[in-house]
Amino acid sequence: MREVAAEERSEQGVTPRERLDPYTLAVTHGIDIYAIDELPGEHCSHFAVEHFTSVRQAAWSAALVPIGSARIILENVSHDPRRRRSSIAHELGHFLLEHDFHDVLLTDDGCRQFSSAHEKQAKYFSGELLLPEKAARWAAFRGWTNDLVAEHFDVSIEFAQWRMSGARVYARRALERQEGGVGR
Structure with a gap:
């Protein structure tokens, strides 16, 4: 997964220490992104949009949706732009890691069922896309x-705290070893 994310970053001309735009990456792969509030009418009820943007805003962030052989991403625009970037990167993870759609389902009561392994992979992948391990270690040092x-x-x-936690431990231990402290 780390190699795939690094390859995607490289193809975008972005070094590990630079900011990646997941929206541009989606366009590169032919994935259109639609805001949920653009859907009411023929494709979605106003009630559903209101529910996910106001009533239960935290319940849903984004979704990768198959339409024939094409893919689109729906995003919840009521979220902070930085969270939206993370959500788009997460959905791109499902796409780029070629996760099957039969593992992501809605039940009759509206609850999502999904592969926890695929969710963990997409989360990790989004981290490597937006803040690679190399960059986190660089920042930690x-x-x-x-x-x-x-x-x-x-x-x-x-998101930064999540990605930096392990990098900070790594940097601290490396510096302690250099100074002849713990770990020798």
Whole structure:
């Protein structure tokens, strides 16, 4: 997964330390992105849009939807732009990792059923797309805060914290070994 994400970044002309635009990556792969609030009418009820953008805003972020052999992404525009970037990267993960659609279903009561393994893979992949491990380690060795990482890579502070947690441990241990401290 790390190699696929690095390849996608490289094909976009983006180094590991630079910000990647998941919207541009989607266009590169021929995936159109539609805001859920563009759907009411023929494709979706106003009630459903209101439900997911106001009543239960946190219940749904984005979805990769098959239409014949094509794919589109629907996104919840009521979310913060940085969360939306993460959601788009996550859905691109499902696409680029070639996850089957029979594993993502809606039940009669509207609950989603999905492969937890595929969800974990898409989450990890979105991390590698938006804030690669190499970049996180680079930032950790420089003592970057979550705020600075979030700003630089245009991700949420929570996303930065998630990606930086392991990188900071790695950097701390490496520096301790260099100084003759713990780990020798």
